Amino acid sequence: MRPLVATVDLAAIRHNYALAKRCASGRRAFAVVKANAYGHGIREVVTALREEADGFAVACLEEAAEVRALHGTARILLLEGCFEPAEYLIAAQLGLDVAIQGAEQAEALLAATLSRPLNVWLKLDSGMHRLGFGAREVRDWHARLQGAAQVAELNLISHFACADESGHPLTAQQLETYRSLADLSFAQRTLANSAAILSLPQAHMDWVRPGIMLYGATPFLDRSAGALGLQPAMTLTAQLIAVREVPVGESVGYGATWRASRPARIGTVSCGYADGYPRHAPAGTPVVVRGQRAPLAGRVSMDMLAVDLTDLPEARVGDPVELWGAQLPIDEIAQACGTIGYELLTKVTQRVPRRYR
């Protein structure tokens, strides 16, 4: 069997959910489990949070149906709402909460004949300009949807664009726009993602929506997951499948982009870009072997990558190699690769088996 596995620590996810709840004390929390629970396995994560989660948030009906099959009563929020009118019928059958982010969605809801009314979350575009209504339009739709036969609870949702950058002026602006609707009667309100849960108590409202923090990665550029008290959920572990001596001046890997500047010991590791490890990871990006860091040498291949083991003479074929996880924060790898933990986690491919602890 190919020695590569993503080990998922479900206790860490429970710990991180509890931390979100402590930060937003007295509030309820939708555990965001879209995109296969950020790559961790939606089934296992929903099952692990079954008792403690107040609800789950997903990106589409297919994900919602998966959650409903595991949990008969949880609130499940469709963050982008229904993509076509027929989906409202299924949403009603499944008993979902749906966002309404545009006029077409709202009209389709009002035209639908549903088996039961839905909890509706009117989406305010408070400044991100991706989805939702402007504040004035929210007032109009509030008037039309309040009391409609298709609507059970009428709620308010919005989303921050820059809560991950502390003190960003857009965040205060978004909060002010959100608050400008304080006079409208909504049953429930939600605004905060992980960054706002951890840093903006004034945004906590009735429900929070933790995503990345559940998985133990930081939403911030300048604050580490460890410093926030988060525990990493996924550890990606491969193995040294070959070790060789490379003389000074010889190159390693595709494109011969890395050359030995001293007699080098090069290890070949069973993980590549077809597993979701970023191909553009630069030479020097660390892995952990025998509790010590070793730098990538040369380009990442489809199924393998190379590391410089010259300073780790005891490393042997068969040694485990951690690409990120318990010993090596995923955020460090993300930063080295010019991306974010979210992208690395969600891109771990199907062929990498997940093991659960």
Ligand SMILES: Cc1ncc(COP(=O)(O)O)c(C=O)c1O
């Ligand atoms: C609408 C919405 N709410 C909440 C989240 C969770 O955000 P985070 O993972 O930053 O906590 C997301 C994630 O993209 C989202 O799109």
